[in-house]
Amino acid sequence: MTTDLKGRHALVTGGGTGIGLAIAQMLAANGAQVTITGRRSGVLEEAAAATSGLHPLVMDVAQEESVVQGIADAIAARGPITICVANAGIAEGKSMAKMDMTFWRNMMAINLDGAYVTVRECLSGMLSEGWGRTLFISSIAGLKGLKGAPAYTASKHGMIGLMRGLSEDYLGSDLTFNAICPGYVDTDIVARNTESIAARAGIDTDQARAMMVKTNRHKRLISPVEVAAAAEWMVGPNSGSINGQTLEIAGGQM
Template sequence: MSVSRICVVTGGSKGIGAAVAADLSAAGHRVVLAARDREALDRTAKVLPGPVLTVPVDLTAPDAADELFGRVEGAWGPAEVLVAAAGAGASAKLTGTSDELWEQQLALNLTAPFRCVRRAVPSMQAAGWGRIVVVASVAAKTGAPYVAAYTAAKHGVLGLVRSAAAELAGSGVTVNAVCPGYVDTPMTDATVAAIAARTGRGEEQARAALARMQPIGRLIRPEEVAAVVRLLLENEALNGQGITVDGGGVQS
């Protein structure tokens, strides 16, 4: 993307979203950071080298996508890139997964990206150019114990990506997903703490166990995921893909 674009990054205050935002900003793009935590947004915005707009928003609210994209359009114009990186996991046995937990996971990991994609697409189609990348997970491609709700949501969002890509093919708008394994982010820190609490193991042991789940023997770095996002933004021939970034664990 040699031209400077208006890039919306949800979940942009930390983790993968912050790494994507930093990468895009360094490449000369205008970056919109959207997340719930205003203070975290401000901290991330301060270290970006280029123009940045912060939008504190709860993406699980029904009108959040309209609020977010309306703010962007009012300040800079229509969004040209959407990176939907907001998400969170939760762990529970299948029989211990409450309706509330189930709905929470679908709301954040599936419904919120859907609403953002739906809101972003019309102006991208009108312009004849757009890029959408959803940060999914290896859980979009394979199942694991104790994460039924999270896995169902991530499988669903990969289905959304594939269907949207097929529908928009030839319009100049591409839709893809990245599917990371365990990444060295605050979300993984929370997973480590949950494992330690459930099993009685120390957090160092729990973190080492997660690192071993990647064949390369370590956690994935957020910057490595951001580099794949950038590839998907630059290459129109990549469409409808779910690119796994996990050191070779899920080969697809």
């Protein structure tokens, strides 16, 4: 099966590293022009220099004005966005007893509010073109509780609720809305969480990493390329009937 995305403009938030970069590279390899966003210009420019078809855009998903202006600039440069990947996010654990409102609001501002504003600003292009594919990069924590991370769990559940609502709103059109829910993926976020878990639990980093690996049913970390392969299927030919769905990538049944 060939995925021909020539003439498509895609946007991937958090597209400079990890899952976002793997998806952006996949989209570009299939012919799309891909706007990759993030807060660090150097990271974005390095990714764009290494892969033809990637275009860096500094944008902070936690700031509505930044998203509105950034997406307007991307559309002006490369036309309507018809593939939107809401990937930008943070993963931090903290118990309810240790959490304050600042921590809670920051989690929601990036993971949930950021996804909402990003999709909202891309939607007009999909409607004008009569075709669109939106992917929310959620988590297994969007489908089940993650111990020690109630705020993160709530934000990822919220993404799935937003996706399901949108899929119903545009049912019958050629716009689809789906979520990918990975387990622990071998990215910088996992590396940072290794240090955090080790510090909180009083264990070494090897033990902390083993805890995350054990959570994946096949007992290994997931490759970002595996997530990108699932994304390719969900935006590719004959994907119009895949709508309002959550796809778990966790090595087995959750």
